[in-house]
Amino acid sequence: MALPSFLLRRVLQALPTVLILLAAVFWLVRLTGDPARLYLGDFATPEAVQEVRERWGLDRPVLVQFVDYVGGVLTGDLGQSLRYSRPVSQLIASRIGMSALLAFTALVLAVAVSVPLGTLAAIYRGTWIDSLIRLLIVVGQAVPRFYLGILLIILFSLYLDWFPTSGAGTFRHLVLPAVTLATPSIALLARLTRSSVIDVLGQDFVRTARSKGVRPLSVIARHVLRNALIAPVTVIAIQFSQLMGGAVVVETVFGWPGLGQLAVQSVYTRDFVLIQGSVLVFTAIVVAMNIVTDALYGFLDPRIRIA
Amino acid sequence: MRYRRMVQGLVAAALLAGVAQAQTLTIAHNIDPETLNPLMTTTAAAESVILAAVEKLAVFEDGVTVPWLLEGWDIVSDTVIELHIKEGIQFSNGEPLDAEAVRFSFEAWREQPVMAQAIAGLEDAVFEVVDDITLRITTSKPVPGILTTLGRYGYVVPPAYYASVGPEGFGEAPIGTGPYVFDRHVPGQTVEFVRNENYWRGEPAYERVVFRVMPEEFSRAAAIEAGEVDIAYLLSDTSAARLSNASGVVVHSLPGLRKFVAAYNAEMPGGEPLLDPAVRRALNHAVDVDAVINALFAGQAVSLGGSFALPAEFGYTDVDDFEYDPELARSILAEAGYPNGFPVTLAYTVGRYPKDQEVGQIIASYLEAVGLTVQQKPLEWGQFVNERSNRTLGHIFVFGLLFPPDLENTFTYMAFGKEARGGPLLTWSDEWWDLYERSSVTVDPEARAELYARMLEIDREEPYGIYLFAPNDVYATRDTVAGFEPREDQFLFLYDVRPSN
Numbered sequence: 001m002a003l004p005s006f007l008l009r010r011v012l013q014a015l016p017t018v019l020i021l022l023a024a025v026f027w028l029v030r031l032t033g034d035p036a037r038l039y040l041g042d043f044a045t046p047e048a049v050q051e052v053r054e055r056w057g058l059d060r061p062v063l064v065q066f067v068d069y070v071g072g073v074l075t076g077d078l079g080q081s082l083r084y085s086r087p088v089s090q091l092i093a094s095r096i097g098m099s100a101l102l103a104f105t106a107l108v109l110a111v112a113v114s115v116p117l118g119t120l121a122a123i124y125r126g127t128w129i130d131s132l133i134r135l136l137i138v139v140g141q142a143v144p145r146f147y148l149g150i151l152l153i154i155l156f157s158l159y160l161d162w163f164p165t166s167g168a169g170t171f172r173h174l175v176l177p178a179v180t181l182a183t184p185s186i187a188l189l190a191r192l193t194r195s196s197v198i199d200v201l202g203q204d205f206v207r208t209a210r211s212k213g214v215r216p217l218s219v220i221a222r223h224v225l226r227n228a229l230i231a232p233v234t235v236i237a238i239q240f241s242q243l244m245g246g247a248v249v250v251e252t253v254f255g256w257p258g259l260g261q262l263a264v265q266s267v268y269t270r271d272f273v274l275i276q277g278s279v280l281v282f283t284a285i286v287v288a289m290n291i292v293t294d295a296l297y298g299f300l301d302p303r304i305r306i307a
Numbered sequence: 308m309r310y311r312r313m314v315q316g317l318v319a320a321a322l323l324a325g326v327a328q329a330q331t332l333t334i335a336h337n338i339d340p341e342t343l344n345p346l347m348t349t350t351a352a353a354e355s356v357i358l359a360a361v362e363k364l365a366v367f368e369d370g371v372t373v374p375w376l377l378e379g380w381d382i383v384s385d386t387v388i389e390l391h392i393k394e395g396i397q398f399s400n401g402e403p404l405d406a407e408a409v410r411f412s413f414e415a416w417r418e419q420p421v422m423a424q425a426i427a428g429l430e431d432a433v434f435e436v437v438d439d440i441t442l443r444i445t446t447s448k449p450v451p452g453i454l455t456t457l458g459r460y461g462y463v464v465p466p467a468y469y470a471s472v473g474p475e476g477f478g479e480a481p482i483g484t485g486p487y488v489f490d491r492h493v494p495g496q497t498v499e500f501v502r503n504e505n506y507w508r509g510e511p512a513y514e515r516v517v518f519r520v521m522p523e524e525f526s527r528a529a530a531i532e533a534g535e536v537d538i539a540y541l542l543s544d545t546s547a548a549r550l551s552n553a554s555g556v557v558v559h560s561l562p563g564l565r566k567f568v569a570a571y572n573a574e575m576p577g578g579e580p581l582l583d584p585a586v587r588r589a590l591n592h593a594v595d596v597d598a599v600i601n602a603l604f605a606g607q608a609v610s611l612g613g614s615f616a617l618p619a620e621f622g623y624t625d626v627d628d629f630e631y632d633p634e635l636a637r638s639i640l641a642e643a644g645y646p647n648g649f650p651v652t653l654a655y656t657v658g659r660y661p662k663d664q665e666v667g668q669i670i671a672s673y674l675e676a677v678g679l680t681v682q683q684k685p686l687e688w689g690q691f692v693n694e695r696s697n698r699t700l701g702h703i704f705v706f707g708l709l710f711p712p713d714l715e716n717t718f719t720y721m722a723f724g725k726e727a728r729g730g731p732l733l734t735w736s737d738e739w740w741d742l743y744e745r746s747s748v749t750v751d752p753e754a755r756a757e758l759y760a761r762m763l764e765i766d767r768e769e770p771y772g773i774y775l776f777a778p779n780d781v782y783a784t785r786d787t788v789a790g791f792e793p794r795e796d797q798f799l800f801l802y803d804v805r806p807s808n
Binding site: 150264 | 339342349421475478496526687690
């Protein structure tokens with residue numbers, strides 16, 4: 001199947017997923033509290049609460065609100081934030097670039113560190129090097145991101161004074177949040193690379209290459225990695241969407257002005273429209289990355305046809 | 308020679324950078340304000356940012372309302388007050404601060420639904436310009452807390468500009484009479500101001516003030532420790548302990564106005580035992596508040612003692628504390644007919660206040676120790692408010708209130724239970740209601756304070772809840788900054804802040 005028709009088919013298949021998720025979020029957030037009462041505070045009269053609910057359109061039946069909302073989304077209108085009184089699309093647009101920058105940097109970092117690490121562990125399988133790397137992988141996957149972020153701030157900002165504690169604006173601001181965000185991905189990709197390289201190292205063509213006298217480094221670079229990286233590379237696209245999600249925590253710890261921070265704030269204030277918009281964007285990213293992953297499978301491994 | 312010049316150049320650049328840094332005051336702040344329009348928010352944290360540019364008619368000093376943009380006021384009668392505005396002050400856009408500007412601000416303020424709390428008693432007030440600097444406010448009934456309202460919410464905006472940009476537009480680019488002029492708001496990052504060279508009290512010390520958005524408390528503490536910011540706004544006691552040993556950092560801690568109570572809600576099915584004042588007193592004896600303060604807040608909090616009032620509030624009178632005495636609690640419960648306790652649901656917030664979950668869990672264990680069967684109900688804040696509004700929260704629920712320093716607000720909140728406006732419901736004695744209704748129309752401060760004194764005594768005998776504590780508010784400054792005075796109301800008065808050298 002040609003790539004364009006594959007993409008079109010996958011996008012059409014994804015639409016119901018997005019719609020179901022949107023409906024779920026739309027109803028669920030309305031079960032969690034009344035934004036009008038949160039906005040007005042403890043002293044609000046029932047009349048004042050009702051007035052704000054009417055102003056925000058929350059007094060209408062939920063189904064009517066949902067149909068209205070979906071109609072807006074289809075025309076590119078994500079609605080007006082309840083708290084910021086500004087278009088949600090504008091708010092998201094002002095933040096998503098920072099989240100993407102952070103996620104992309106973390107992804108590059110994850111790939112740059114995990115592939116050599118996983119390969120090294122596979123080559124020295126069963127030795128202390130392998131044990132050490134596997135220990136690092138376990139720690140990297142287990143440590144919560146917010147905790148790791150705090151540890152990195154204490155070490156690299158307070159003791160060593162190498163990087164700023166938080167904020168954005170320069171490359172130095174990017175380092176600690178990117179490392180924090182990348183660490184679990186480094187662990188995952190290194191583990192995948194290790195097992196994949198071990199598999200390939202046992203293949204006949206590697207033995208043949210070695211017996212022909214090809215230098216060990218060339219065997220690894222030209223024969224092993226080329227074949228072993230198919231699985232990790234396809235996971236990378238999914239990792240990107242997970243990194244965008246992980247940014248929710250990291251952005252809060254490091255005061256990084258991205259979409260994650262905005263989404264957290266919108267949950268606290270029950271800014272329904274902004275929550276819906278943020279979830280919609282995160283969903284779109286996950287769906288898009290899944291499609292990219294499927295496309296990559298076919299591209300990287302001709303044995304797998306896009307079907 | 309070339310190297311010497313290079314070194315000289317580097318030194319000069321470093322010095323200039325140092326000067327530039329000294330000319331900017333950077334504050335690590337906990338929120339990114341949704342709006343910079345002070346007429347559209349009642350969040351003290353947001354207002355503490357806005358106050359750099361937009362000022363109020365009055366402020367609180369040691370629990371008393373004192374004039375700020377006002378010269379003073381005359382209380383003409385129980386329903387009429389005249390405000391005298393300081394002469395010669397201008398907004399930073401050149402508009403004059405006069406009676407018309409104050410009248411306009413009151414009208415604009417009254418239109419905002421979020422000000423429901425603020426306008427209590429002023430809903431139908433008439434604002435009348437007597438002359439350029441005099442505004443008369445006539446209310447339909449006496450409003451005892453009118454001066455407190457001026458001190459808490461009395462922001463003044465320039466009428467022509469406000470009318471031209473509207474409330475939302477003003478929220479994006481506020482203008483006021485403050486020491487600094489709004490420059491820009493980078494969402495999620497900073498709110499920045501520049502010096503108001505024509506400020507009516509004289510030129511402020513800093514060329515620029517930058518509020519950095521840092522929602523995570525640890526990040527604010529780390530930033531002040533690393534010297535990245537000059538002031539860190541609202542820190543935890545844990546950070547205070549660490550920062551007190553850090554070089555170049557000064558920690559400021561003062562009793563805050565947010566007071567916590569485990570309020571009784573007798574209305575819930577099964578809440579009948581709480582209608583008995585003796586039971587309510589017994590539960591106060593069951594909780595060792597001082598131990599909670601020491602264990603969770605490193606001693607950085609004030610115990611409320613025997614009432615839901617703080618010494619910093621107008622109308623405060625000392626009443627007997629509830630001694631921690633679980634034996635006494637058990638015997639009172641037995642006498643009241645509950646020798647084996649009774650089941651209660653204890654609701655508390657998670658993540659709304661510092662260590663709120665731990666506080667809830669500890670109270671539950673204290674209540675269980677005197678025989679109650681406690682079902683804990685930890686809730687996220689939005690859900691907590693929702694259930695409180697629906698009156699399904701629990702028999703006892705723990706929450707904090709941050710009010711202007713006047714007990715009128717506390718008593719009004721307590722009275723809300725009757726009106727089903729979200730507060731817990733209790734059956735107050737007829738005397739309490741009589742005193743409350745009289746106090747709500749008594750303008751004379753001394754007479755009002757007398758009524759409050761008796762109400763506090765009743766609150767000791769018929770407790771509203773288990774009276775807990777008011778945590779200290781903790782700030783930190785670098786030693787390069789002088790003149791910072793933390794305030795109970797959590798506002799920042801930046802004009803007084805200056806470089807220490």
